[in-house]
Amino acid sequence: MSYKIGELSKLTSCNIETLRYYEREGLLPPPPRGNNGYRYYPQDSVQRVRFILHAKSLGFSLADIAELLSIQVDKNASTCGDVKQIAEHKLATIARKISELKEMYRALEKVSAACDGSEASAEHCTILQALESDAARAEKHL
Template sequence: MYKIGELAKACDINNDTLRFYEKNALLCPSTRSESGYRLYTEKDKETLQFILRAKGVGFTLAEIRELLSIEVNKADSACADVKTLVDSKLNDVETKLAELIRFQTSLKRLSNACCGGAESAEHCTILEALESDTNDVRHEHKLNDKES
């Protein structure tokens, strides 16, 4: 049997993380000692490691709860159920990656359009592009009227 600190240390997490998983109904101590300490079994340790691996590949707490439910009742679920969860998560990740690539492209375009000089930001092409409702980004600062 493990006390909370022992289990947390064995899984390289802190006690608060373990309590957080308990609070969110992902893990429950198997029993309590006479003095009220939470006690965990080797099976609880395996469940915690499952949670940590699932979290490590990006599953949310709700998704992990669903995976644990399937894990506990494997005979009542099909492999297709698990694959559906994974494929849904993969689709979410691919959507987020596409969005991040769009952000990256836009930010590069903004950065490349700016001279980055010491001139006043009054005519900064980045600010102008963000103020504008068009996608046009000029490739250098406008000259100040006084500089013309």
């Protein structure tokens, strides 16, 4: 069984342009084309696209996904440890991002708490003043 791109899109809930992009990036092998020029994706493309989408939902980059797909295709060429190393690297990246977001949250929370939120003119808004003073400090370092 094979699927035209629109059918594959519906089966996987993946946008047609995204499927074409995955094909250009080498994540999805180029399917054979019929005499009419349509792409006809083989049955295993459904599982492959779902794999890609699930990996993306876990935060893996397209480069990571390409590596995972190559391991999936030839499982005997790699070890479970190789796959775990990719996952652990992604976990460390996510942990760093969480730390950065927490820091941003605390800084914005502090600035926001200093603002009384009144209906007065924004001329004396403490949030704008904090942003302006930080911008001025950064400009001095240039």
